Amino acid sequence: MKLNIKIQILFLLFSSIFIACQNKKSNYNEHEINNEIVDVQEETQEVENEELDTIKPIIEEKDTVERNSTYNSKPARLISDIEAYKNHIEKNPKHKLIRLADHNSKIKLVPRYYGTNNIFDRSLYSMPEVFICIQIAESLSAINQELEEDGYRLIVWDAYRPYSVTVEMWEHIRNPRYAATPQKGSRHNRGMAVDVSIEKLDGTKVEMPTDFDDLSREASPLYHGISHEARQNRDYLIAKMQKHGFTVLSSEWWHFDYKGWSYVPLFDISFEDLLRIEKEQYLKISKKIK
């Protein structure tokens, strides 16, 4: 009898230890899983927050396209005829497209859509020219002057872009997230937008968040997950541009629209035709002086 009691006590004791061990193991697993869920939730939250910055302008673009139900209809205010362009700038001299190099030779011009150093891997422009609406030229000069005082200069990657090039880009990308639709056109088609960066006056590269036309989330001017130096340089450029009437695009730190862009129509005048018009006007003035 005494032996049976001892066996029973020992059995109860082992059973308790076994159950306690199992509980502990299961609690530990639960704790581990909970931790993983929290980590995943935090990660998801982080990604969602980061993506929000880049998604904002994309949503705007998508809404507009869906409301109008087509991508390919032409914008209402498009001037593609040379005579119509000449008439327009005669009435609206502030809308004239000028060669930036003639206005300011200190700004560095690196037209990225001429040549293959762009996301299309081919040349979209027939010549390495940078044209821009005359209204912007003065502001860019003032910005470059201020940059020079700090030891930097402005680099212009793109400015006026003929409408037909925007259509060509669309044919290649066919995604309103990454390209302006033919229906809407681009602010570049008005000569009222610029894609810019900076470099040091001795030509040394300055660290920026991304290269031109980078489609990652790092391209957002609100993105924080980049080096301190890149953030400082980006914010310095944005501050200088904003001071002189430009607004940065929320998905591209290098793209700036100039105030009043919506008053200027979209143009589809080739660089060759713009050069021809400039030459004609120069000859006219020369004749008058003689």
Ligand SMILES: [Zn+2]
């Ligand atoms: Zn741009």
